[in-house]
Amino acid sequence: MPVRLSSLARGLTSETAFTVLAMARALKAQGKDVVELEIGDSPFPSTPYAKQAGILAIEENKTGYCPSLGLPEFREAAARFLKEEFRIPVGAENIVVASGAKPFEQYFAEAFLDPGDGVLIFSPQFPTYVPNLERRGARAVLAPLSPERQFRPSAEAVERFLAEDPQPRAIFLNSPHNPTGGVATADDLAAIAQVATRGDLVVFSDEPYCHMVWSGRHESILAQPGMLERTVAAYTFSKSYSMSGWRIGFAASSPEVVAAFGKLINTTASCSPPLAQHAAKAALELDKETRDNYMARFEEKVNRLCRGLATIEGFIAPKPAGTFYVFPDVRTVCNRLGLTSHGLALYFLEGADPKFGVACLGGECFGETGAGFLRFSCAEPDERIDQAVAFIPTALDRPEAIKAYKDANPQHVLAKPYAIG
Numbered sequence: 001m002p003v004r005l006s007s008l009a010r011g012l013t014s015e016t017a018f019t020v021l022a023m024a025r026a027l028k029a030q031g032k033d034v035v036e037l038e039i040g041d042s043p044f045p046s047t048p049y050a051k052q053a054g055i056l057a058i059e060e061n062k063t064g065y066c067p068s069l070g071l072p073e074f075r076e077a078a079a080r081f082l083k084e085e086f087r088i089p090v091g092a093e094n095i096v097v098a099s100g101a102k103p104f105e106q107y108f109a110e111a112f113l114d115p116g117d118g119v120l121i122f123s124p125q126f127p128t129y130v131p132n133l134e135r136r137g138a139r140a141v142l143a144p145l146s147p148e149r150q151f152r153p154s155a156e157a158v159e160r161f162l163a164e165d166p167q168p169r170a171i172f173l174n175s176p177h178n179p180t181g182g183v184a185t186a187d188d189l190a191a192i193a194q195v196a197t198r199g200d201l202v203v204f205s206d207e208p209y210c211h212m213v214w215s216g217r218h219e220s221i222l223a224q225p226g227m228l229e230r231t232v233a234a235y236t237f238s239k240s241y242s243m244s245g246w247r248i249g250f251a252a253s254s255p256e257v258v259a260a261f262g263k264l265i266n267t268t269a270s271c272s273p274p275l276a277q278h279a280a281k282a283a284l285e286l287d288k289e290t291r292d293n294y295m296a297r298f299e300e301k302v303n304r305l306c307r308g309l310a311t312i313e314g315f316i317a318p319k320p321a322g323t324f325y326v327f328p329d330v331r332t333v334c335n336r337l338g339l340t341s342h343g344l345a346l347y348f349l350e351g352a353d354p355k356f357g358v359a360c361l362g363g364e365c366f367g368e369t370g371a372g373f374l375r376f377s378c379a380e381p382d383e384r385i386d387q388a389v390a391f392i393p394t395a396l397d398r399p400e401a402i403k404a405y406k407d408a409n410p411q412h413v414l415a416k417p418y419a420i421g
């Protein structure tokens with residue numbers, strides 16, 4: 001008899017970037033040359049002091065369990081960092097450590113949501129938000145972000161959510177935003193904070209790209225008056241310090257919420273690896289210069305990719321306000337070829353050429369609002385980015401390959417042209 005999985009396990013959707021990554025790696029193993037712009041990872045090594053501290057922690061046998069909330073000295077360093085860099089008034093008692101930013105989505109859902117609760121998510125959205133709500137039987141209520149508003153979240157959408165939802169409970173914010181690159185301003189956040197307070201909403205503020213703001217500055221809703229009590233803001237070392245594989249991050253909130261998260265961690269992961277915490281502490285205290293250098297190099301890559309993509313007919317590729325993603329509008333190209341945007345992405349990877357491919361993602365991997373867009377990360381060296389950009393127009397100019405790809409993959413054929421304007 002086949003094993004019977006729970007309805008949650010059967011229905012769980014996941015992050016397509018990892019699926020496309022597996023496809024790209026399988027094609028590479030067969031000898032195909034693939035430029036990988038699908039996953040939001042860094043082409044740079046982890047920052048040097050972090051590496052040293054991690055190695056030392058192993059050599060000094062700092063390899064046992066540690067408190068579920070994290071090492072006191074790391075929590076102290078994380079609080080200092082938030083105070084100094086983003087003017088967030090916190091101490092060590094406001095900090096909880098976990099393996100990256102992602103686990104906090106689950107902990108937030110478990111700490112605050114009951115079945116039937118409504119959660120406002122600005123869409124397109126990071127793909128694991130909805131599955132984490134589903135763990136608790138909560139409902140995602142999607143509010144569209146638009147290019148006309150530079151993909152910034154609006155207080156009006158929160159007002160509407162409060163007025164219309166039968167059980168409004170929480171908001172998910174993500175600034176700088178994956179996949180669109182939108183960056184919320186202090187005014188946006190002040191207005192959202194007011195409405196959230198009035199409606200007694202709690203906020204998950206996902207801030208993995210806090211050092212990747214190319215115009216304006218990073219603002220956290222945590223810095224708004226009174227918001228520490230009703231917000232969990234998540235930070236990670238994956239992007240700023242090129243430490244995605246170390247799996248280390250932290251969140252800030254009130255001491256009561258932090259204590260509740262400690263129990264959730266106690267009953268699942270136990271704790272995060274102390275050697276990664278020692279490394280992350282060193283990153284915060286000693287690797288600022290390398291981090292800033294990496295951020296400047298990421299911005300150059302973003303500029304390079306935007307400049308290149310903007311030269312391709314039918315691609316509208318403005319520079320994002322933040323993040324290392326470029327999110328071009330390719331609706332006219334999709335309509336002309338009769339391919340969905342994710343179909344177009346997979347055509348560049350699999351169908352256009354037997355020897356060379358480009359891996360990227362269709363915007364619909366981040367919700368239907370993203371359809372008609374592509375998401376490219378800047379995860380490859382500059383010359384590889386140039387190769388990818390040079391390849392795309394040639395791939396678009398191969399009618400037989402496009403027809404063969406559509407014939408073999410009817411699921412990627414565009415049923416109805418994307419609306420434009």
Ligand SMILES: Cc1ncc(COP(=O)(O)O)c(C=O)c1O
Nearest residue numbers: 040100101102126178206236238
């Ligand atoms: C918006 C957003 N949230 C969370 C994460 C997960 O971060 P981490 O890998 O540090 O857990 C990512 C990673 O790409 C992200 O883009």
